[in-house]
Amino acid sequence: MKSQGIQTLLEAEKEASKIVEKARAYRTQRLKDAQSEAEKDIAALKQKNDAAIAEFQKKFEGSQSKEQGTLDKKTQQQLEDIKRAFDAKTDELVAKLLDRVASVDPQPHRNLSKPSKA
Secondary structure, eight states: OHHHHHOOOOHHHHHHHHHHHHHHHHHHHHHHHHHHHHHHHHHHHHHHHHHHHHHHHHHHHHHHHHHEEEEEEEEHHHHHHHHHHHHHHHHHHHHHHHHHHHHHHHOOTOOOOOOOOO
16 A cells, blocks of 8 residues: 555656656747747847838938038139139239338337437
8 A cells, every 4th residue: 555655656756747847848948939039029120220221321311412512512613713812813912022022111119219328
């Protein structure tokens, strides 16, 4: 009778061990599945964000090059205006410089005091 009770306990222990092992395997598999699902979600989100960024860049890249072209034209026009002004005033500037250099009017410095007679 005792051996039959011991045998029953051993069988129950084996059965419990199998159940615990199945539960562990199930939990491990669920963790792997959850991780795999999370990786898929992350990849999908990343792909969606990359597509949105690419669309945004494409949308504003064209306007940026258009603005760059407009700025280049304005800059070129301003450079041409400066060059024309320089060419128009060069002769006048040279004449003024030569006039100032050629006409020297020596005067004592305003801080120079006359020597006192003592």
